[in-house]
Amino acid sequence: MLRIENVSYSYDTVPVLADINLRIQRREHVALIGESGCGKSTLLKLIYGLMDLEQGEIFWENEPILGPAYNLVPGAPYMKYLSQDFDLMPFTTVKENISQYLSVFYPKQLKDRTQQLLELIKLTDFAHKKVNTLSGGQQQRVALARVLAQKPEVVLLDEPFGHIDNFLKNSLRRNIFKYAKDNGITCIVATHDHNDVLPFMDRMVVLRDKGIIADDHPMELFRNPRNLYIASLFGEANSISMSQLKSYAQSDKTIIVYAHELKVSNTSGLAVTVIESFPMGNYYLNIGNIANGESIYFQHHTVLPKGKELYLNISLDTINQRIQ
């Protein structure tokens, strides 16, 4: 188990994390998610021992993780860290980069494991290319294979698919997280992309204002987002006061509603004037204005002309579930 106890951290006197407490079980896949600058990378660096803790302690299986003041070479053998700048050996080949960490293996094992990892990241044809001739996305894939090579107990992945094109991203996500689960590797992933989280993570830890504001199963947080910040991690969402939804009495309450949960009606509901309509593929994302001047996001299957007046409805189930 990873134990993070009362951890605080500041860059020059500017606090970034305050009194963080978190426990992560062996083999769990946990996302650290939140807006840019909320401290996700900082927390990963502290877990890896790249920086000295200002306050608090971090343990893996009861062994303290120490920063550079106590540990000249950062990182323990059981833990690997994928930083946002990859840490590759640029003038050596893809194969050499991957097999560098596998030197403890016998030649046949080394060859098989390197081949397995090349297939995992879909770079078999690039095995003999020098890393500095690869694209950013290809380098990120090599870096992923490198951190997984020795089957560490824990991997810390900072935006692991940020440079990879959409064409490959989803299959790579499936490959990498399945490999990690199959091999019992604990994954802690800093991300702001819900596509890294919903299908693959056991838990989602939401960071905001230097602290943890939610920690639950991703589907639970998706279905019952406690506030607009959490809902917005999954896509466009609105916080609507019940006083705007005139047919309902509890005027001091609000509800969080995703754009896809609002249904357009020509007859009744929340009155909206269309401001903009963006094609998104199989739907249009629309921005409208409601009576109090606030903007509202909603989806519709056809384009809506600017200035059109219409009504939006929310299912009673959604209202009952989300009212707060």
Ligand SMILES: Nc1ncnc2c1ncn2[C@@H]1O[C@H](COP(=O)(O)OP(=O)(O)OP(=O)(O)O)[C@@H](O)[C@H]1O
């Ligand atoms: N070396 C540094 N010196 C000073 N401030 C820093 C340093 N590194 C990060 N910060 C600041 O600390 C805060 C948290 O940064 P961090 O990189 O941990 O956020 P993040 O959530 O990982 O962001 P992103 O999603 O953009 O990668 C930010 O306000 C950032 O500007």
